[in-house]
Amino acid sequence: MIPLFFYLGLSGILFVCGVLGFLIKRNIITIFMSIELMLNGVNLSFVAFAAHWHALSGQIFVFFVMVVAAAEAAVGLAIIIAVYRTRETLNVDQVNLLKL
Amino acid sequence: MSILTFAIISIIKSVAVVFVLLTAVAYSVWLERKVSARIQNRWGPTKVGPFGLLQPLADGVKFIFKEDLTQPYVYKTLYIASPIIAVVFAITAISVIPFGNSITIGPITTQLQITDLNIGLLVVLGITSMGVYGVALAGWSSNSKYSLLGGLRASAQMISYEVSLGLSLIPVLILAGSFSLREIVNKQQHLHWNFFYLPFGTIAFFIYLISAYAETNRTPFDLPEAESELVAGYHTEYSAMKFAMFFMAEYSNMVTVACLSTLLFFGGWLGPVFGPPILQSLLPVMWFCLKVFFFMFLYVWVRWTLPRFRYDQLMAFGWKFLLPAAIVNLVLTALVVAWKPEIWLVH
Amino acid sequence: MHLILFLFFGGICVAGAVNLLLQRHPINSALSLVVVMASLAGEYLLLGAEFVAAIQVIVYAGAIMVLFIFTIMLLNAGEEERTGKSRVAIMLGVPGVAIASVLVAWVLLRHSGTGDVALFALPGVPHDIAQLLFHDFLLPFEITSILILIAIMGAVVLASKPESIAKPSAAEPAEQEARELVASGRER
Numbered sequence: 098m099i100p101l102f103f104y105l106g107l108s109g110i111l112f113v114c115g116v117l118g119f120l121i122k123r124n125i126i127t128i129f130m131s132i133e134l135m136l137n138g139v140n141l142s143f144v145a146f147a148a149h150w151h152a153l154s155g156q157i158f159v160f161f162v163m164v165v166a167a168a169e170a171a172v173g174l175a176i177i178i179a180v181y182r183t184r185e186t187l188n189v190d191q192v193n194l195l196k197l
Numbered sequence: 198m199s200i201l202t203f204a205i206i207s208i209i210k211s212v213a214v215v216f217v218l219l220t221a222v223a224y225s226v227w228l229e230r231k232v233s234a235r236i237q238n239r240w241g242p243t244k245v246g247p248f249g250l251l252q253p254l255a256d257g258v259k260f261i262f263k264e265d266l267t268q269p270y271v272y273k274t275l276y277i278a279s280p281i282i283a284v285v286f287a288i289t290a291i292s293v294i295p296f297g298n299s300i301t302i303g304p305i306t307t308q309l310q311i312t313d314l315n316i317g318l319l320v321v322l323g324i325t326s327m328g329v330y331g332v333a334l335a336g337w338s339s340n341s342k343y344s345l346l347g348g349l350r351a352s353a354q355m356i357s358y359e360v361s362l363g364l365s366l367i368p369v370l371i372l373a374g375s376f377s378l379r380e381i382v383n384k385q386q387h388l389h390w391n392f393f394y395l396p397f398g399t400i401a402f403f404i405y406l407i408s409a410y411a412e413t414n415r416t417p418f419d420l421p422e423a424e425s426e427l428v429a430g431y432h433t434e435y436s437a438m439k440f441a442m443f444f445m446a447e448y449s450n451m452v453t454v455a456c457l458s459t460l461l462f463f464g465g466w467l468g469p470v471f472g473p474p475i476l477q478s479l480l481p482v483m484w485f486c487l488k489v490f491f492f493m494f495l496y497v498w499v500r501w502t503l504p505r506f507r508y509d510q511l512m513a514f515g516w517k518f519l520l521p522a523a524i525v526n527l528v529l530t531a532l533v534v535a536w537k538p539e540i541w542l543v544h
Numbered sequence: 545m546h547l548i549l550f551l552f553f554g555g556i557c558v559a560g561a562v563n564l565l566l567q568r569h570p571i572n573s574a575l576s577l578v579v580v581m582a583s584l585a586g587e588y589l590l591l592g593a594e595f596v597a598a599i600q601v602i603v604y605a606g607a608i609m610v611l612f613i614f615t616i617m618l619l620n621a622g623e624e625e626r627t628g629k630s631r632v633a634i635m636l637g638v639p640g641v642a643i644a645s646v647l648v649a650w651v652l653l654r655h656s657g658t659g660d661v662a663l664f665a666l667p668g669v670p671h672d673i674a675q676l677l678f679h680d681f682l683l684p685f686e687i688t689s690i691l692i693l694i695a696i697m698g699a700v701v702l703a704s705k706p707e708s709i710a711k712p713s714a715a716e717p718a719e720q721e722a723r724e725l726v727a728s729g730r731e732r
Contacts, residue, residue: 098546098660098661098662098663099546099547099550099660099661100659100660100661101659101660101661102652102653102655103550103554104550104587104591104661105652106649106652107554107557107558107587109645109648109649109652110558110561111557111558111561111580113641113644113645114558114561114562114564114565115561116637116641116644117565117637117638117641118564118565120633120634120637120638120641121565121633121634121637121638122565122624123624124570124621124624126570126574126612126615126616126619126621127564127570127573127624129612130564130570130573130574130577130612131564133577133604133608133612134561134564134577134580137580137581137584137604140584140600141584141587141588144587144588144591144593144596145591145661147591147593147666148591148592148593148661148665148666149659149661149665151665151666153666153668153672153673153676154676154680154681156593156595156596156666156668156673157673157676157677157681159593159596160596160599160677161684161688163599163600163603163604164688164691164692165688165691166604166608167603167607167608167692167695168691168692168694168695169695170608170611170612171611171695171696171698171699172695172698172699172702174611174612174615174699174703175698175699175700175701175702175703176702177615177619178615178618178619178702178703179702179703181619187570187619187621188624
């Protein structure tokens with residue numbers, strides 16, 4: 098028997114790490130991975146609440162989050178490849194002008 | 198039974214199963230060399246022991262004593278970790294494979310399986326998904342262009358064929374109603390094997406077999422590691438024991454695929470059983486081993502009979518033919534099972 | 545027992561998340577994210593969500609992260625260089641995140657008496673999940689399948705090489721010449 102807020106605390110820590118990574122990191126792929134970390138933190142929160150309220154819809158929603166994360170990762174990585182082809186760099190600081 | 202008894206029995210089972218698996222891996226190398234030799238009209242290993250049966254021992258000693266070259270330009274941590282990852286995930290997959298019914302020794306009755314999870318099939322799929330990392334990271338960490346290209350190609354091939362592999366197994370799940378491997382086998386009693394569920398079980402079996410050959414990087418899908426292409430692919434820069442670990446991982450994956458094929462499509466350990474209780478526990482294991490041996494033989498037979506696919510042909514085949522075929526098969530199976538659940542199209 | 549397992553998997557989670565922030569090479573970050581996802585699968589198992597845990601390993605750790613590692617290998621990403629251009633994000637962002645997390649932690653601790661969660665609290669048996677997914681949540685399920693189709697098409701178009709779209713125009717001058725030759729042949 099564990100208090101629910103242990104799970105929520107872990108979910109919060111993962112989310113905060115994701116946001117910090119999104120803000121601090123300069124490599125675009127690492128920024129993407131921080132987004133995935135945020136989504137994982139949220140998934141843990143969903144499953145914990147599903148267990149607490151005995152509602153299986155929480156686990157169903159985790160599916161949908163995973164599907165959306167997969168679609169977003171696919172399109173995002175394709176965008177990264179397209180950006181790399183033109184800009185020759187993966188550093189977001191150097192992709193700050195519309196002009197090549 | 199108490200926790201302590203359960204723990205001791207589990208440890209004994211794990212050790213026994215892993216020991217048998219590693220011996221099976223070593224002797225599947227012997228099987229490959231003998232069968233390939235006979236297909237090519239030559240002898241194969243004959244010198245070391247009768248029929249060359251001690252050849253795997255000699256090979257093991259050779260690998261241990263070989264010089265372990267470590268190039269200075271590799272990414273050290275990943276270079277050493279990749280074969281470990283490959284082998285660990287390849288051997289872990291055997292933990293949910295059932296070999297037979299239960300066995301009773303004295304007061305203790307235990308199932309012939311390390312653990313019977315009710316999501317057993319998903320666990321095997323998950324572990325094979327994680328096995329891609331060993332290949333991809335090996336190609337990356339070797340810091341050489343042949344390895345990188347070989348690693349990229351191999352991992353792209355593996356994740357492409359994982360899709361059709363998973364989809365081809367869904368008809369089996371529809372027929373069995375559970376993810377547990379023991380349940381799937383128990384639904385195939387009295388020769389109601391999933392392979393004989395014409396035509397959907399047969400089609401599912403062939404799609405599964407082709408996808409599994411591509412998953413394990415075996416001919417005709419072994420472009421990433423063939424000797425005449427890309428030097429040796431992702432394991433170019435590996436020598437001695439690390440190379441032996443990639444080898445072991447590949448053959449363990451083959452054994453896992455052979456075990457899954459028998460469990461899901463050919464009735465696992467089901468076969469004629471008679472005699473005293475100890476024989477009734479061991480005969481199913483013998484049937485299981487015979488069927489798995491047949492699939493290992495099929496692997497070797499296909500390798501030395503068919504030429505290999507070019508890489509673009511391979512990817513086109515996986516995405517443009519196998520995937521739609523698996524989806525159509527799945528939809529039709531679902532329709533037939535929903536319409537008449539008791540239909541058996543062969544009996 | 546529950547607490548020990550929770551702390552074990554939770555510790556690995558947090559260590560992986562912090563390692564993702566601290567590593568400079570993106571491949572090390574990617575591998576620590578894989579560790580985070582695997583330990584989260586362990587956490588889901590502790591809550592009884594066995595199907596979700598298996599799907600987490602198969603989809604997230606076994607497919608999405610392979611895609612990330614693929615891209616890192618393909619683009620040959622190197623170690624991150626420190627450029628001083630986005631100081632604003634760090635100067636505003638880090639204190640902002642700190643304040644927000646303190647706020648969230650305060651709210652959580654105020655409501656920390658909401659109750660306990662038992663070990664394997666809600667068994668997520670595939671049968672029950674399928675029942676919900678295909679009856680109550682059928683519309684979102686079908687919409688996500690269309691979403692995946694759109695994502696596949698988008699990814700293929702975005703990542704394809706520009707020349708493959710320009711090829712048909714290269715064939716036009718040759719066609720034009722062939723037509724002229726045939727026309728001139730007929731006239732004679």
